[in-house]
Amino acid sequence: MERRASHPSSPKWPGGDARRFIALELPSPLPPAYNPSFLDLALTEGSVKRIKAIYPGSFDPPTNGHLDLIERGSKIFDELVVAILRNPEKNPLFSVADRRKMLEAMTSGFDNVSVDTFDGLTVDYALRVEARAILRGIRAISDYEYELQMALMNRKLQPGLETVFMMPAEKYSYLSSRLVREVAQLGGSIECLVPDLVEQKLREKIDVAHKFANRQPSAGKSKLKKKKL
Numbered sequence: 699m700e701r702r703a704s705h706p707s708s709p710k711w712p713g714g715d716a717r718r719f720i721a722l723e724l725p726s727p728l729p730p731a732y733n734p735s736f737l738d739l740a741l742t743e744g745s746v747k748r749i750k751a752i753y754p755g756s757f758d759p760p761t762n763g764h765l766d767l768i769e770r771g772s773k774i775f776d777e778l779v780v781a782i783l784r785n786p787e788k789n790p791l792f793s794v795a796d797r798r799k800m801l802e803a804m805t806s807g808f809d810n811v812s813v814d815t816f817d818g819l820t821v822d823y824a825l826r827v828e829a830r831a832i833l834r835g836i837r838a839i840s841d842y843e844y845e846l847q848m849a850l851m852n853r854k855l856q857p858g859l860e861t862v863f864m865m866p867a868e869k870y871s872y873l874s875s876r877l878v879r880e881v882a883q884l885g886g887s888i889e890c891l892v893p894d895l896v897e898q899k900l901r902e903k904i905d906v907a908h909k910f911a912n913r914q915p916s917a918g919k920s921k922l923k924k925k926k927l
């Protein structure tokens with residue numbers, strides 16, 4: 699304690715140069731355990747808090763915009779959990795299990811990213827998995843109002859949890875799961891908008907839906923014919 703008082707200009711934790719702060723606190727002469735490599739280790743492994751964040755969303759389907767955000771998030775958080783909301787009211791195109799498989803395949807190259815599912819309040823889930831931040835994407839001003847409302851409500855529910863907004867690369871700023879679904883359903887190209895695996899799954903899903911839709915009228919016709927006869 700006295701040591702610190704004799705260095706009035708020493709930076710206060712956590713601001714300033716942490717390495718200098720620790721060096722000032724060390725007894726002198728340094729015992730063998732306190733060598734520079736030990737300090738490096740302590741700073742990177744022991745004394746620095748690991749920050750875990752969740753990236754919640756519907757991901758129906760996951761797009762290259764989501765992937766862009768996951769990559770950015772994985773660089774600033776120690777751990778990132780992509781959390782798929784189980785919301786039966788939304789009537790999704792893909793089941794939660796399908797979305798999970800796609801996201802797992804898309805994120806397999808990131809050591810610090812995992813995929814999970816949840817229901818209920820996002821803040822409750824964040825607390826359960828001991829996350830300290832919620833990652834959300836902002837593409838345009840149109841996202842801002844809704845995201846701001848959600849972030850403020852989440853802060854009211856759980857003041858200790860921060861929402862962090864990130865912007866995707868410009869080329870993904872117009873991209874949404876809804877647009878991808880619509881373009882794919884109308885036969886447009888979704889190349890470059892979603893990973894190959896997702897494109898393939900979308901095509902399969904839409905082919906099945908078309909086959910089913912084409913079968914319906916003919917079934918109806920045959921019923922009509924039978925009635926006429």
Ligand code: ADP
Nearest residue numbers: 754755756757763764834835836866870873874
């Ligand atoms: P939700 O139903 O929660 O909006 P989404 O899967 O549509 O679920 O989006 C999850 C999060 O990802 C949201 O924060 C959304 O703004 C963000 N997001 C979606 N598409 C993109 C994109 N193209 N670029 C960046 N962020 C995106």
